[in-house]
Amino acid sequence: MSQTLIEADHLARHYDIRRGLFAAKATVKAVAEASFAVTCGRTLAIVGESGCGKSTLARLLTMIEPPSAGRLVITGSDVSDGDAIKVRALRQSVQIVFQNPYGSLNPRQKIGAALEEPLAITTSMPAAERRARASDMLAKVGLRPEHYHRYPHMFSGGQRQRIAIARALMPRPKVLVLDEPVSALDISIRAQVLNLLADLKAEFGLTYVMISHDLSVVRHVADDLMIMYLGRIVEKGPSAEIFARPRHPYTQALLSATPIADPRARRNRIRLEGELPSPISPPPGCAFHPRCRFANERCRMEQPTETKIGGVAVACHAVAEGRIGNEP
Numbered sequence: 001m002s003q004t005l006i007e008a009d010h011l012a013r014h015y016d017i018r019r020g021l022f023a024a025k026a027t028v029k030a031v032a033e034a035s036f037a038v039t040c041g042r043t044l045a046i047v048g049e050s051g052c053g054k055s056t057l058a059r060l061l062t063m064i065e066p067p068s069a070g071r072l073v074i075t076g077s078d079v080s081d082g083d084a085i086k087v088r089a090l091r092q093s094v095q096i097v098f099q100n101p102y103g104s105l106n107p108r109q110k111i112g113a114a115l116e117e118p119l120a121i122t123t124s125m126p127a128a129e130r131r132a133r134a135s136d137m138l139a140k141v142g143l144r145p146e147h148y149h150r151y152p153h154m155f156s157g158g159q160r161q162r163i164a165i166a167r168a169l170m171p172r173p174k175v176l177v178l179d180e181p182v183s184a185l186d187i188s189i190r191a192q193v194l195n196l197l198a199d200l201k202a203e204f205g206l207t208y209v210m211i212s213h214d215l216s217v218v219r220h221v222a223d224d225l226m227i228m229y230l231g232r233i234v235e236k237g238p239s240a241e242i243f244a245r246p247r248h249p250y251t252q253a254l255l256s257a258t259p260i261a262d263p264r265a266r267r268n269r270i271r272l273e274g275e276l277p278s279p280i281s282p283p284p285g286c287a288f289h290p291r292c293r294f295a296n297e298r299c300r301m302e303q304p305t306e307t308k309i310g311g312v313a314v315a316c317h318a319v320a321e322g323r324i325g326n327e328p
Contacts, residue, residue, distance in 0.1 A: 005175055005207055006038035006061060006094075011070035013056050017280070026280045030056040032231040033070065038175065043201070043208040045222035045239065047215065047254065049276055053231040054211045058179045061209060062096045063087050075174065092122055095168040099180035101160035105152040111138075111163055112148035118170045137166040140203070141196060158189035162196065169204065178210045182217065194221060215258040219243055227251045230279060230287040237312030247314045249292050249324065286317065294318040 013031040031053045038044050046054050059065045060072065063079060071080045074090050098104040105114060115134035119125050125133075138147060141162040152160060161181065168176055181197070182190040194217065201208060212218050218225065218239070225239040227250065235248040246252045253270040272291045277283055286304050289295040299317050306313040307320040318324040 002042070003040040004037045005040050005075055006209075007071075007073040008037070008061075009035050009071040009073075011035070011057075011060060011072055012068050013053075013060055013065060014068040028279045029231050029282070030279060031060065034228075034231075034233050035070075036226055036233065036236055038207060038209055039224070040174075040207055041205065042223040043210060043221055044224045044226060045210045045212055045218040046226045046228060047212060047218055048228035050213070051230075051276055051279065052228040054228060055179055056231075057228070058096060058177050058209070058211050061175075062094050062177050063091055064096075088122075092118075092171040093173055094175045094177065095171060095173040096177040096179060097161070097164050097168050097181050100184055101157060101164045102152060104164050105160060107152055110149055110151060111155075114152075114163070115167050115170055118167065122171060133170065134166075137169060138163075140169075140200065141166045156189075157185050158193060161185060161193055165193075165196070165200070169200065172204070173206070175207045175209060178208055178212075180211055180213070183212070183214065190217070197221070215254065219258075227254065230277060230282055232287060233315065234288065235312065235314045235316075237310075241310065241312055245312075247309060247312065247319050247324070248316050249294055249318065250288050286315075292318075294324050296323075 011031060011034045012029065015028045015030060016025050017028055019026050034057060046057060048054055060067055066082055067080055071078060073079070075093050077086055077090060079087050079090060112131065112134055115137060116130040119130045119133065135145060135148060138145065143159065143162060147155070152163070155163065178197070182193050185193060197208070198221070200206060210218070210221065222239040224237065225242045226236040227234050227248065229250050235242060235246070235251045242251065243255065246255050253272050256268060256270040274291050277287060277290065283290055285301045286292070286295070286299045289299040292299065296317070302317070304315045304317045304320070306315050309319070316324070
């Protein structure tokens with residue numbers, strides 16, 4: 001049986017914000033009651049519109065921010081209790097690659113020093129050994145030895161992302177969280193970086209959590225898929241099964257908008273009406289109901305719970321009641 005590296009149980013992250021000098025504080029529920037598991041050796045892709053809570057969830061998984069509620073277990077240790085010593089030790093197991101490679105690198109720091117820094121902070125490894133590992137990691141991501149002494153501005157976007165990946169791998173993590181890792185790159189470079197990630201996964205035995213809005217990339221790399229809407233998980237399960245038979249109306253709409261390379265292929269495009277509701281005051285009941293063509297009175301009043309169909313879990317009243325088909 002495959003090992004579970006990350007387990008989230010009703011995980012939540014809320015932010016208190018001010019709306020004016022005399023107005024009361026408001027609470028933004030960026031992530032609300034997310035429950036899922038990340039299995040060793042697999043790639044979990046998290047998909048949804050901007051503002052759905054994907055990047056906030058990534059910060060929770062990498063322990064950059066603490067959860068407001070719920071339980072988060074990483075490699076068997078519960079990090080929800082706020083134990084700083086435990087969190088510091090576990091950060092080596094879960095590393096992140098950010099969307100903007102230039103923004104994640106110190107422009108005044110040479111690449112070699114940037115790669116060595118995680119080891120200098122978290123280990124007592126000698127300087128010579130740190131340098132040897134950094135040089136070896138540069139080679140593994142396709143860069144040359146002379147790049148060790150250069151600054152970030154001297155590299156292209158694709159090279160910077162390779163550097164960011166190399167830095168994340170320096171502590172030898174078990175899980176790599178990829179927050180839109182190729183969206184800032186030219187289309188011609190994306191395939192190279194994705195192939196590099198696949199090679200590194202096989203070589204180091206990595207587990208990936210990929211945040212993405214590009215479903216064509218997700219279809220290519222993901223083993224498991226999780227769809228989020230306004231901070232909540234609406235559908236999750238094996239990627240192949242969800243792409244073949246999307247059940248939640250939001251998932252169906254997302255997949256219907258995915259470009260198809262074959263000009264002869266036809267797909268029934270589902271257009272969502274309206275905008276993503278405000279996370280400050282989400283609609284009652286199912287948050288998707290104002291944009292859903294299957295919504296009824298129950299959807300407007302009652303928050304749906306997960307329904308298991310095969311290997312897929314769907315949070316939708318219409319699915320549970322059999323009012324919705326499986327075709328996109």
